[in-house]
Amino acid sequence: MPITEPTDAELLHAIGASNDREAFRAFFRRWAGRVHAWALRSHPDAVQADEVVQDVFLRVWRHAARFDPARAAVSTWLWTVARNVRVDRMRRDHPRWLDLDDVVAPTEPEASPAYQVEAAQQSARVRDAVAELPPDQLTVLNLAYWEGRTLSEVATVTGVPLGTVKSRVRLALERLRARVDGE
Amino acid sequence: MSHCPPEEWLFDVATGADASSVAFLVACHLELCPACTRTVRELRISGGELLAALQDGPTELQDVERALMGRLDGAPTAPVDVPFDPVFPRPVTAWLGPSATAPWRRIVPGIQRIDLDRGSRTFLLCFAPGVRPPAHRHVGLERTLVLDGGYRDFRHGEFRRGFVQIVGDEVHEQVMDDDGCIALFVNDGPLIPTTWLGRVASWFVET
Numbered sequence: 202m203p204i205t206e207p208t209d210a211e212l213l214h215a216i217g218a219s220n221d222r223e224a225f226r227a228f229f230r231r232w233a234g235r236v237h238a239w240a241l242r243s244h245p246d247a248v249q250a251d252e253v254v255q256d257v258f259l260r261v262w263r264h265a266a267r268f269d270p271a272r273a274a275v276s277t278w279l280w281t282v283a284r285n286v287r288v289d290r291m292r293r294d295h296p297r298w299l300d301l302d303d304v305v306a307p308t309e310p311e312a313s314p315a316y317q318v319e320a321a322q323q324s325a326r327v328r329d330a331v332a333e334l335p336p337d338q339l340t341v342l343n344l345a346y347w348e349g350r351t352l353s354e355v356a357t358v359t360g361v362p363l364g365t366v367k368s369r370v371r372l373a374l375e376r377l378r379a380r381v382d383g384e
Numbered sequence: 385m386s387h388c389p390p391e392e393w394l395f396d397v398a399t400g401a402d403a404s405s406v407a408f409l410v411a412c413h414l415e416l417c418p419a420c421t422r423t424v425r426e427l428r429i430s431g432g433e434l435l436a437a438l439q440d441g442p443t444e445l446q447d448v449e450r451a452l453m454g455r456l457d458g459a460p461t462a463p464v465d466v467p468f469d470p471v472f473p474r475p476v477t478a479w480l481g482p483s484a485t486a487p488w489r490r491i492v493p494g495i496q497r498i499d500l501d502r503g504s505r506t507f508l509l510c511f512a513p514g515v516r517p518p519a520h521r522h523v524g525l526e527r528t529l530v531l532d533g534g535y536r537d538f539r540h541g542e543f544r545r546g547f548v549q550i551v552g553d554e555v556h557e558q559v560m561d562d563d564g565c566i567a568l569f570v571n572d573g574p575l576i577p578t579t580w581l582g583r584v585a586s587w588f589v590e591t
Contacts, residue, residue: 220456222453222456225453225456226449226453229449229452230449233445233448233449234439234440234441234445235435235436235438235439235440236435237440237441237443237445237448238438238439238440238441239435239438241441247443251447251448254445254448254452255448255451255452255455258452259452259455259456259459262456262459263459263460263461263462264462266462267462273428273432274429274432275432276432276433276435276436277428277429277431277432278432279432279435280428280431280432280434280435281428281431281432283435284398284399284400284428284431285400287400287401288400288403288407291400291403292403323433323436324433324436324437325437327433327434327436327437328437328439331434331437342434345395345399345401346399346430346431346434347434349399349400349401350401351392351396351401351402352392352395352396352401353392353396354401363392366392367391367392367395370395374426374427374430377430377433377434378430381433
């Protein structure tokens with residue numbers, strides 16, 4: 202009888218319910234490479250990028266019990282964790298406010314049906330769609346999503362009006378969405 | 385006229401690019417606006433898809449894994465959920481506690497204030513029913529989010545719970561609803577009263 206690997210959601214459940222260190226290790230090994238690639242884009246310094254990866258996964262360890270597969274896909278949840286770490290690190294220099302987790306997470310509705318498709322296939326489609334993006338759309342997506350710049354900063358860096366930046370982001374995301382939902 | 389924050393503010397909050405007082409106001413608005421919450425949710429789904437589609441970097445991460453596993457036991461527990469409050473959105477409740485025991489400070493008759501962050505001019509005002517603050521304008525932008533009750537701006541119309549108003553360098557006048565109004569303000573600079581009465585009142589508001 203074949204032994205099936207636990208899903209990402211099952212690993213998170215094991216971490217949250219019983220502080221399962223081996224489940225945590227398995228989850229880390231599945232996702233750390235991608236989280237590290239993400240961290241390097243906004244923190245080119247290797248030491249800082251390693252710190253960010255640790256911060257993200259420590260937060261996974263602490264918050265895994267809050268993951269609800271009926272409300273968000275693992276990738277959405279993990280992206281949100283990473284995004285909160287980005288915000289926390291900014292607030293470390295300017296300490297104020299609370300954890301924005303508390304605001305958005307409780308009101309997030311269910312994950313879209315698109316998440317029912319097999320994760321690896323979906324990621325391949327997104328990769329293809331990103332590779333096919335026109336350079337101007339790819340640039341704004343990189344600056345905003347990966348480097349963590351505000352859209353106003355993206356407008357300044359690229360030298361195009363804010364309205365153009367917004368429409369490029371919108372078009373890029375529509376292309377990704379169409380690829381994920383439509384194929 | 386839209387009563388929601390501009391699209392770029394939602395985007396900056398979704399990606400975590402903005403952790404300022406403006407992001408705080410947007411976060412409060414999200415709790416009161418299903419449409420903007422939907423927008424932010426979709427931006428996060430896209431973020432998750434992009435993250436999942438990334439290729440692993442060339443770096444070996446065994447050292448990071450080892451360091452991380454050694455830190456698990458000392459990791460603090462997750463914070464508890466902020467309770468629901470009928471007036472304050474969760475970011476405000478987390479900051480001040482429940483609205484029923486909020487530390488209001490009377491500044492002029494009919495207006496109370498709580499400073500959240502004096503440096504960036506972020507504060508709450510509570511107006512008594514029918515109050516008509518003196519006409520004024522602002523240095524930079526004034527961003528207002530109505531948390532309870534509402535008001536009528538003589539030039540821009542009605543504003544109710546969840547509505548955002550963004551005012552630049554223009555004179556504006558408002559009158560509060562019969563229920564009064566509680567609102568969150570994020571200002572770039574001081575307000576400039578345009579009447580002698582306003583100049584007297586502003587001394588109290590700004591100090």
